[in-house]
Amino acid sequence: MNDFSDPTKIIKLTTPHDPENGALNTPIYMTSTFSQPDLDHFHEFDYARSGNPTRQAGEKALAQLEGAEYGYLFSTGMAAISSVLLTFSAGDHLVISGHVYGGTYRVLNEILTRFNISHSYADFCDPDAVEAAIKPNTKALYIETPSNPTLDVTDIAAISKIAKAHHLISIADNTFMSPYLQKPLSLGADIVVHSATKFLSGHSDLLAGAVMTNDPELAKQIYFVQNAVGATLSSFDTWLLLRGLKTLAVRLDRSSASALKLASWLENQPQVVRVLYPGLPSHPGYEIQQKQAKNGGAVFSFDIGSEAAVRTFVAALKIPIFSVSLGATETIVSYPPKMSHAELSAADLKKEGITPGLLRVSVGLEDVDDLIADFKQALQQIK
Numbered sequence: 236m237n238d239f240s241d242p243t244k245i246i247k248l249t250t251p252h253d254p255e256n257g258a259l260n261t262p263i264y265m266t267s268t269f270s271q272p273d274l275d276h277f278h279e280f281d282y283a284r285s286g287n288p289t290r291q292a293g294e295k296a297l298a299q300l301e302g303a304e305y306g307y308l309f310s311t312g313m314a315a316i317s318s319v320l321l322t323f324s325a326g327d328h329l330v331i332s333g334h335v336y337g338g339t340y341r342v343l344n345e346i347l348t349r350f351n352i353s354h355s356y357a358d359f360c361d362p363d364a365v366e367a368a369i370k371p372n373t374k375a376l377y378i379e380t381p382s383n384p385t386l387d388v389t390d391i392a393a394i395s396k397i398a399k400a401h402h403l404i405s406i407a408d409n410t411f412m413s414p415y416l417q418k419p420l421s422l423g424a425d426i427v428v429h430s431a432t433k434f435l436s437g438h439s440d441l442l443a444g445a446v447m448t449n450d451p452e453l454a455k456q457i458y459f460v461q462n463a464v465g466a467t468l469s470s471f472d473t474w475l476l477l478r479g480l481k482t483l484a485v486r487l488d489r490s491s492a493s494a495l496k497l498a499s500w501l502e503n504q505p506q507v508v509r510v511l512y513p514g515l516p517s518h519p520g521y522e523i524q525q526k527q528a529k530n531g532g533a534v535f536s537f538d539i540g541s542e543a544a545v546r547t548f549v550a551a552l553k554i555p556i557f558s559v560s561l562g563a564t565e566t567i568v569s570y571p572p573k574m575s576h577a578e579l580s581a582a583d584l585k586k587e588g589i590t591p592g593l594l595r596v597s598v599g600l601e602d603v604d605d606l607i608a609d610f611k612q613a614l615q616q617i618k
Contacts, residue, residue: 236299241415242484248296249481261292263474285462289470293477294445297435300480301414302421303447305454307461308473312410312430313338314466315444317346319406319428321464322456325351327374332359332389334382334587336408337576359389360520366397375404378424381411381524384536384571384595385588386511388520391527395423404453410434410562415483416491417528425450426457433562433597434533436479437486441472486564486600490533493603497596498535500607506614508538508592533598534561536571540592544617545570548594551613554601561597566606569595 236244250259264287269280280286290308298306309315316339323329331343333356343354357368359378369376376398380389391407398405406426407419413434419427429435431443448454461467468476491514498512510517513524514531524531539548549557555566559574569575571589584590598606 241300244300245415245484246481248299249477251292251296261289261474261477264288264470283470284465284467287467287470287473290468290473293468293473296477296480297414297429297431297445298447301409301427301447302418302449303427304449305451305457306445306447307454307457308431308468308476309444309446309461310466310468310472311442312428312432312444313342314464315430315446316408316428317342318460318464318466319426319446319457320347320352321460322453323347323352323374326372327352328370328372329354329375329377330365330368330373331356331377332379332382332387333357334359334385334387335377335379336383336410337571339377339379339408340576359394360387362390362393362397365394366401369397369401369403373401373403375406377406377408378419379408381513381520381532381534383411384511384569384575384593386411386513386518386520386534386536388513388518388523390523391417391419391422391424395419395425398425399423411532411534412528413483413487413562415487416530416532420447420449422527426453431476432560434483434487435562436476437482437562437564438475438479439560439563439565440479441475443468443472443476487533489600490598491530493601493606494533494535494596494598495531496603497598497606497610498531498537501537501610504611504614506539506544506617508540511536511538534595535598536593536595538590538592539594539614539617542572542591544592545594547616547618548613551616552609553612554606554609555596555599561595563597564600566599566601567597569597571595 294306355368358364395405405424407424410430427447429445431445495514512535555568
């Protein structure tokens with residue numbers, strides 16, 4: 236499998252062929268429990284929370300695509316992230332990217348602090364700032380790159396090197412890129428997390444999360460939490476995830492190319508204050524992005540100056556969906572201050588560069604020239 240390119244590998248991993256009957260697609264095992272031979276002999280599976288053949292197939296496929304030995308699927312992206320964070324103990328300290336997803340921010344600030352798991356935020360664009368934030372009780376560095384929604388780029392290899400030098404665990408949220416565009420484990424990260432709801436499934440029809448690692452001890456800890464807490468992905472949703480995963484390469488190739496064209500066009504519009512997209516040479520993280528990923532991805536943000544302008548622009552759009560989430564076949568426009576990062580105070584929003592005029596765009600599979608025309612007429616409504 237290592238000899239194949241990713242587009243070929245994706246198809247091979249998602250069509251494993253049943254050895255007994257040759258079925259091309261993984262069956263949906265709709266069962267909560269499994270019959271056992273006798274008191275002294277047990278099959279691989281006993282109870283679906285602990286393991287299910289359909290989920291196992293999905294976990295193996297995603298692990299291999301990410302370049303990992305171990306993979307685990309969860310009921311949501313936040314279930315996956317929270318389960319990794321729950322492997323830490325009271326007294327532990329984490330260093331977190333300052334530009335982290337709002338849901339992760341909520342778990343860190345409102346839940347883990349109740350269990351005496353502390354954290355500090357740092358600018359992960361600056362490795363020196365990350366190293367300076369490390370304390371004697373620090374256990375992990377948490378990377379999100381590109382970040383949501385400001386698209387800041389972290390040098391995964393540099394941060395992973397710092398983690399190893401201090402005997403820390405490095406965790407990378409790879410949701411925006413997917414393993415098709417970026418592979419953090421190959422750059423030195425210890426754990427990769429995904430909201431598989433997004434690009435991995437790709438069709439806005441399920442919630443899912445994924446965790447991958449090559450470290451057997453970390454894998455053991457993650458599986459323990461997965462089994463103990465029970466936030467596992469159902470067999471039917473795993474089947475949907477495998478179906479969506481088959482088109483990951485073609486979807487991201489098209490969406491990424493369209494995102495670059497649309498973001499480049501927006502850079503030259505008078506109503507636009509700034510465009511945040513790591514696929515543009517004007518982005519401060521462009522060189523690092525080019526080094527560690529295939530391209531800039533399918534998500535970018537742009538600022539049109541004010542909430543009033545946002546209201547006018549969004550009301551005038553005809554093609555995109557105005558909604559939360561990303562990574563789907565349809566283009567989705569989101570307003571982070573009231574959506575993905577609504578948990579943050581006004582001061583924190585300002586600190587993280589999430590301005591009142593900021594919109595996040597996840598580019599879908601529509602004709603990009605149609606999108607440009609639609610964005611153009613919507614921008615022209617701003618007075």
